[in-house]
Amino acid sequence: MSAPLVEIENLNVRFHGPRTVHAVNGVSLRLEAGETLGILGESGSGKSVTLKTLLRLLPENRTEIGGSVRVDGVDILSLDGRALADHRGGVASMIFQDPMLALDPVYNIGEQIAEAVIRHEGCDKAAGWARALDMLTRVRIPSPERRLKAYPHEMSGGMRQRAMIALALACRPKLLLADEPTTALDATVQIQILLLLRELQREFGMGMIFVTHDIGVAVEVSDRVAVMYAGEIVESGSVRDLIRDPRHPYTKGLLAANLHGAVKGARLQAIPGAPPALDAVPAACSFAPRCPLKLASCDLARPPVAVPAPGRSVRCVLAG
Amino acid sequence: MLVYVLKRLFYTLPVAFGVSVVCFLLVHIAPGDPLTSVLPPDASAQLQAEMRKIYGFDRPLIVQYGLWVLKTLQGDLGVSIATGRPVAGELRLALGNTLMLAVLATLIGFVLGCLFGFVAGYFRDSWLDKLASFVSIIGVSVPHYWLGMVLVIIFSVQLNWLPATGAGPGGSADWAWDWVHVRHLILPAVTMSVIPMGIVARTVRALVADILSQEFITGQRAKGLLDVGVFRHVVKNAAPTALAVMGLQLGYLLGGSILIETVFSWPGTGFLLGQAIFQRDLPLLQGTILVLAMFFVALNLLVDVVQTMLDPRVQRA
Numbered sequence: 064m065s066a067p068l069v070e071i072e073n074l075n076v077r078f079h080g081p082r083t084v085h086a087v088n089g090v091s092l093r094l095e096a097g098e099t100l101g102i103l104g105e106s107g108s109g110k111s112v113t114l115k116t117l118l119r120l121l122p123e124n125r126t127e128i129g130g131s132v133r134v135d136g137v138d139i140l141s142l143d144g145r146a147l148a149d150h151r152g153g154v155a156s157m158i159f160q161d162p163m164l165a166l167d168p169v170y171n172i173g174e175q176i177a178e179a180v181i182r183h184e185g186c187d188k189a190a191g192w193a194r195a196l197d198m199l200t201r202v203r204i205p206s207p208e209r210r211l212k213a214y215p216h217e218m219s220g221g222m223r224q225r226a227m228i229a230l231a232l233a234c235r236p237k238l239l240l241a242d243e244p245t246t247a248l249d250a251t252v253q254i255q256i257l258l259l260l261r262e263l264q265r266e267f268g269m270g271m272i273f274v275t276h277d278i279g280v281a282v283e284v285s286d287r288v289a290v291m292y293a294g295e296i297v298e299s300g301s302v303r304d305l306i307r308d309p310r311h312p313y314t315k316g317l318l319a320a321n322l323h324g325a326v327k328g329a330r331l332q333a334i335p336g337a338p339p340a341l342d343a344v345p346a347a348c349s350f351a352p353r354c355p356l357k358l359a360s361c362d363l364a365r366p367p368v369a370v371p372a373p374g375r376s377v378r379c380v381l382a383g
Numbered sequence: 384m385l386v387y388v389l390k391r392l393f394y395t396l397p398v399a400f401g402v403s404v405v406c407f408l409l410v411h412i413a414p415g416d417p418l419t420s421v422l423p424p425d426a427s428a429q430l431q432a433e434m435r436k437i438y439g440f441d442r443p444l445i446v447q448y449g450l451w452v453l454k455t456l457q458g459d460l461g462v463s464i465a466t467g468r469p470v471a472g473e474l475r476l477a478l479g480n481t482l483m484l485a486v487l488a489t490l491i492g493f494v495l496g497c498l499f500g501f502v503a504g505y506f507r508d509s510w511l512d513k514l515a516s517f518v519s520i521i522g523v524s525v526p527h528y529w530l531g532m533v534l535v536i537i538f539s540v541q542l543n544w545l546p547a548t549g550a551g552p553g554g555s556a557d558w559a560w561d562w563v564h565v566r567h568l569i570l571p572a573v574t575m576s577v578i579p580m581g582i583v584a585r586t587v588r589a590l591v592a593d594i595l596s597q598e599f600i601t602g603q604r605a606k607g608l609l610d611v612g613v614f615r616h617v618v619k620n621a622a623p624t625a626l627a628v629m630g631l632q633l634g635y636l637l638g639g640s641i642l643i644e645t646v647f648s649w650p651g652t653g654f655l656l657g658q659a660i661f662q663r664d665l666p667l668l669q670g671t672i673l674v675l676a677m678f679f680v681a682l683n684l685l686v687d688v689v690q691t692m693l694d695p696r697v698q699r700a
């Protein structure tokens with residue numbers, strides 16, 4: 064088997080400031096080419112930080128990153144200058160949650176796409192604009208010639224997200240990072256965007272990491288799912304395994320609370336208690352304060368990652 | 384766009400009307416009779432009444448105002464009491480001189496202000512930022528006539544590089560864009576540029592810091608732009624506001640700085656205004672203030688229109 068598209072080993076991300084935030088603690092994950100991994104977790108669990116690490120978009124002066132991150136065989140943490148810029152948008156690119164914030168308000172859509180194409184492929188302006196038009200057509204924006212000249216504020220939320228997708232895919236990346244791309248949208252538009260993403264992913268043969276806090280969405284788009292809690296991946300496996308046979312008490316709680324027939328649009332809640340503060344390296348199971356199955360030993364040491372079956376992992380003493 | 388401009392123009396009319404009323408009343412509010420400065424102190428009551436009739440001061444205010452507006456619209460601003468020359472002519476010369484000075488000062492101030500502002504905003508809280516902020520605070524807080532005098536002492540008196548006063552040979556009437564004349568412009572322009580420099584620098588610093596903290600900058604990095612590419616986005620986002628500030632500064636400077644123009648004896652509107660005040664030359668004062676105020680109104684309009692054209696987010700029409 065060839066090397067995986069994404070290979071993250073024991074990633075730790077810390078933000079220094081008035082208070083140190085331990086945002087990601089010992090995350091490991093793999094993504095094969097063409098595969099979709101869903102990262103599921105409630106707000107603040109470290110999903111965006113994990114994604115941004117793959118593009119090194121975190122503020123450099125305050126962020127301490129440990130572990131190893133490889134994309135397409137390249138060590139991302141050692142990239143610098145032009146090589147890093149080539150990686151961003153060229154090998155891996157990102158769709159942000161709110162395109163209204165992520166697109167430049169004073170450049171029109173065509174310019175913003177063409178600029179990325181020209182930067183990565185060194186082509187001339189005309190070729191850049193031609194690609195922009197082609198991309199707007201592929202994401203099925205109606206009357207794309209006219210939309211090239213549109214500014215972000217002149218489009219609807221769904222159109223803006225399509226434009227963002229067009230921008231992200233313009234340079235044919237191997238890896239697409241989608242950070243809650245449908246959270247800001249209406250339910251019907253959400254479904255259209257999900258379908259479009261899935262289709263484009265097949266067409267372009269990309270690997271995709273799709274971050275969401277919506278179980279229904281995660282199930283819809285993913286081949287495999289990783290569940291994040293307080294900066295850790297507490298459980299990962301195929302969608303099927305996770306739904307049928309969740310092993311981690313947190314995953315069980317989520318499913319019990321949300322999977323009564325209706326899957327779509329379900330939000331993560333209904334487990335009493337709140338996630339821990341992230342002000343120290345975890346010394347125990349971070350879910351222990353809320354865990355209904357907690358043992359005495361759970362407060363004493365961090366549970367190791369157990370592999371109950373091939374392709375599955377669970378960070379819980381009960382799963383070993 | 385045209386509709387927008389016309390609409391803005393329309394909204395400007397009441398402002399222009401207000402300005403004209405204030406300027407008109409100026410003559411009547413000013414202490415003493417408008418005629419006292421023209422007539423000899425021992426003029427007989429009969430002569431005074433006659434003069435009043437000649438000048439139209441015996442008619443109702445409304446009628447006086449109407450006649451005055453009519454004359455003004457025809458370009459007749461009356462005759463200077465001190466020199467006996469038409470106010471319009473004096474003003475035209477002075478305006479030209481102040482315009483040169485103000486435009487040059489604004490340009491210098493804008494270029495330096497942007498430079499300091501961008502450096503400070505990009506390297507926020509570093510020593511570079513502190514240095515740039517220090518320079519711009521000095522710029523807005525130092526007394527300008529004092530700075531003017533210091534520059535004169537250094538560059539005119541000590542080094543003898545540049546002339547201290549005036550507008551060159553032949554006075555302001557025969558200006559030419561050659562070194563003999565332009566060297567007279569340098570010291571006043573540099574002195575004056577310190578005002579817009581400080582304000583532009585502070586505005587741009589705040590703008591750049593705000594823009595850099597926004598998510599779309601992360602978005603630009605995420606698509607692989609190099610620092611120069613990201614810089615283009617920062618500039619285009621900062622441009623409308625920075626240019627608007629520049630335009631307003633130009634407006635203030637067009638009023639002519641009485642102090643700076645007096646220090647350098649630069650024959651501009653500030654200088655003229657100073658003369659009009661000290662000599663109680665009411666027609667000159669009235670005409671100068673009216674024209675300067677109208678200039679400011681027009682410039683505000685222009686700044687609005689340009690800013691609207693530059694910023695796609697502002698609703699046009």
Ligand SMILES: Nc1ncnc2c1ncn2[C@@H]1O[C@H](COP(=O)(O)OP(=O)(O)O)[C@@H](O)[C@H]1O
Nearest residue numbers: 078084086105106107108109110111112113341
């Ligand atoms: N640039 C940053 N500086 C400091 N703390 C940050 C930064 N970005 C994220 N965090 C913190 O890291 C934690 C995880 O955030 P994030 O990954 O955005 O969560 P989410 O799972 O909702 O995407 C949060 O506690 C957040 O406050």
Ligand code: SF4
Nearest residue numbers: 348351354361379380
């Ligand atoms: S390790 Fe213990 S506390 Fe943590 S989830 Fe498993 S059983 Fe619950």
Ligand SMILES: [Mg+2]
Nearest residue numbers: 110111112242
């Ligand atoms: Mg997030």
